Amino acid sequence: MEELYEVSLNAYKDTRFEMNFASYYELATMAREMIYYHYMSDMIMQSFLHMNVCMEDVIMNLEIKTIEEFMETGKF
Numbered sequence: 001m002e003e004l005y006e007v008s009l010n011a012y013k014d015t016r017f018e019m020n021f022a023s024y025y026e027l028a029t030m031a032r033e034m035i036y037y038h039y040m041s042d043m044i045m046q047s048f049l050h051m052n053v054c055m056e057d058v059i060m061n062l063e064i065k066t067i068e069e070f071m072e073t074g075k076f
Contacts, residue, residue, distance in 0.1 A: 029071075036070045 048058045065076060
Protein backbone atom coordinates (compact mmCIF):
# COMPACT_ATOMS: atom_id res chain seq x y z
CA MET A 1 0.00 0.00 0.00
CA GLU A 2 1.36 3.38 -0.97
CA GLU A 3 1.94 5.94 1.79
CA LEU A 4 -0.34 8.92 1.29
CA TYR A 5 1.30 11.22 3.81
CA GLU A 6 5.04 11.05 4.30
CA VAL A 7 7.46 13.20 6.28
CA SER A 8 11.06 13.62 5.24
CA LEU A 9 13.56 14.88 7.79
CA ASN A 10 16.51 14.77 5.40
CA ALA A 11 16.51 18.55 4.97
CA TYR A 12 17.10 19.01 8.69
CA LYS A 13 19.75 16.29 8.77
CA ASP A 14 21.58 17.89 5.85
CA THR A 15 21.63 21.29 7.54
CA ARG A 16 22.85 19.99 10.91
CA PHE A 17 26.51 20.66 10.05
CA GLU A 18 25.71 24.09 8.61
CA MET A 19 23.81 25.05 11.77
CA ASN A 20 26.97 24.62 13.85
CA PHE A 21 28.29 27.74 12.11
CA ALA A 22 24.98 29.58 11.78
CA SER A 23 24.25 32.98 13.23
CA TYR A 24 21.64 33.58 15.91
CA TYR A 25 19.27 35.02 13.30
CA GLU A 26 19.52 31.91 11.09
CA LEU A 27 18.88 29.61 14.05
CA ALA A 28 15.92 31.71 15.21
CA THR A 29 14.45 31.67 11.70
CA MET A 30 14.81 27.91 11.45
CA ALA A 31 13.21 27.46 14.88
CA ARG A 32 10.25 29.63 13.87
CA GLU A 33 9.80 27.61 10.67
CA MET A 34 9.81 24.38 12.66
CA ILE A 35 7.27 25.80 15.14
CA TYR A 36 5.03 26.85 12.26
CA TYR A 37 5.09 23.46 10.52
CA HIS A 38 4.62 21.49 13.74
CA TYR A 39 1.74 23.67 14.89
CA MET A 40 -0.03 23.54 11.53
CA SER A 41 0.41 19.79 11.12
CA ASP A 42 -0.87 19.23 14.66
CA MET A 43 -3.88 21.47 14.03
CA ILE A 44 -4.69 19.62 10.80
CA MET A 45 -4.30 16.20 12.41
CA GLN A 46 -6.43 17.11 15.44
CA SER A 47 -9.17 18.45 13.16
CA PHE A 48 -8.97 15.32 11.02
CA LEU A 49 -9.30 13.03 14.05
CA HIS A 50 -12.33 14.91 15.39
CA MET A 51 -14.23 15.19 12.11
CA ASN A 52 -15.70 12.55 9.86
CA VAL A 53 -14.29 13.94 6.60
CA CYS A 54 -11.24 13.27 4.45
CA MET A 55 -7.91 15.05 5.00
CA GLU A 56 -8.30 17.26 1.92
CA ASP A 57 -11.65 18.57 3.21
CA VAL A 58 -10.11 19.33 6.60
CA ILE A 59 -7.32 21.34 4.98
CA MET A 60 -9.74 23.22 2.73
CA ASN A 61 -11.99 24.15 5.68
CA LEU A 62 -9.24 25.44 7.98
CA GLU A 63 -8.03 29.00 7.82
CA ILE A 64 -4.31 28.39 7.51
CA LYS A 65 -1.95 31.33 7.51
CA THR A 66 0.99 31.16 5.14
CA ILE A 67 4.46 30.83 6.57
CA GLU A 68 5.23 34.32 5.28
CA GLU A 69 2.36 35.76 7.35
CA PHE A 70 3.53 33.84 10.40
CA MET A 71 7.14 34.93 10.00
CA GLU A 72 6.06 38.58 9.74
CA THR A 73 3.59 38.62 12.62
CA GLY A 74 4.64 35.67 14.80
CA LYS A 75 0.95 34.82 15.23
CA PHE A 76 -1.06 31.88 13.96
